[in-house]
Amino acid sequence: xxxxxxxxxxxxxxxxxxxxxxxxxxxxxxxxxxxxxxxxxxxxxxxxxxxxxxxxxxxxxxxxxxxxxxxxxxxxxxxxxxxxxxxxxxxxxxxxxxxxxxxxxxxxxxxxxxxxxxxxxxxxxxxxxxxxxxxxxxxxxxxxxxxxxxxxxxxxxxxxxxxxxxxxxxxxxxxxxxxxxxxxxxxxxxxxxxxxxxxxxxxxxxxxxxxxxxxxxxxxxxxx
Numbered sequence: 651x652x653x654x655x656x657x658x659x660x661x662x663x664x665x666x667x668x669x670x671x672x673x674x675x676x677x678x679x680x681x682x683x684x685x686x687x688x689x690x691x692x693x694x695x696x697x698x699x700x701x702x703x704x705x706x707x708x709x710x711x712x713x714x715x716x717x718x719x720x721x722x723x724x725x726x727x728x729x730x731x732x733x734x735x736x737x738x739x740x741x742x743x744x745x746x747x748x749x750x751x752x753x754x755x756x757x758x759x760x761x762x763x764x765x766x767x768x769x770x771x772x773x774x775x776x777x778x779x780x781x782x783x784x785x786x787x788x789x790x791x792x793x794x795x796x797x798x799x800x801x802x803x804x805x806x807x808x809x810x811x812x813x814x815x816x817x818x819x820x821x822x823x824x825x826x827x828x829x830x831x832x833x834x835x836x837x838x839x840x841x842x843x844x845x846x847x848x849x850x851x852x853x854x855x856x857x858x859x860x861x862x863x864x865x866x867x868x869x870x871x872x873x874x
Contacts (some may be wrong), residue, residue, distance in 0.1 A: 716746065
């Protein structure tokens with residue numbers, strides 16, 4: 651009987667679980683934390699302040715990931731205004747650096763943080779681009795390989811999306827996007843449209859999580 655324990659991973663600011671699902675598929679037992687209730691979150695969940703939960707419980711996990719609110723870092727904030735959550739990115743990076751567990755932080759391209767890895771939906775055959783950058787704990791002795799990034803030849807639709815999708819266009823997963831875009835554009839079939847607009851494709855974190863899992867397993871696993 652195989653009694654190997656799956657490593658436990660803490661996902662801060664988890665929302666409805668796009669990143670969490672990818673880490674789960676990579677081989678982690680995932681626990682999500684968010685300040686707002688997440689009725690569609692597919693794993694163990696705690697409604698709490700992320701930094702407070704990290705301080706109290708972070709030591710119980712093998713790895714920690716985080717997606718601090720991106721609203722104040724997006725290009726749309728120049729039109730819609732900021733909501734005062736931007737400070738959480740620096741605060742989260744500082745808190746993670748001060749504790750011993752390996753970590754990965756995700757955010758939008760406009761966020762002021764390192765871009766150790768940049769991933770795009772086209773790398774995984776998805777019908778949206780949705781670039782996201784990831785800062786990887788500098789104490790780790792590796793950076794994950796980056797998949798081939800195809801040239802963006804397919805146009806993206808933001809209006810009349812059903813018609814344009816049927817015509818072969820990609821869809822921008824923002825605003826009032828419909829839940830029907832989830833499977834083909836995000837690899838997600840459990841979220842509402844509003845939740846999709848706040849999510850990242852699980853394929854991104856499944857890719858990163860596989861390499862993080864290899865690191866946690868140690869050289870013995872690679873030699874087996």
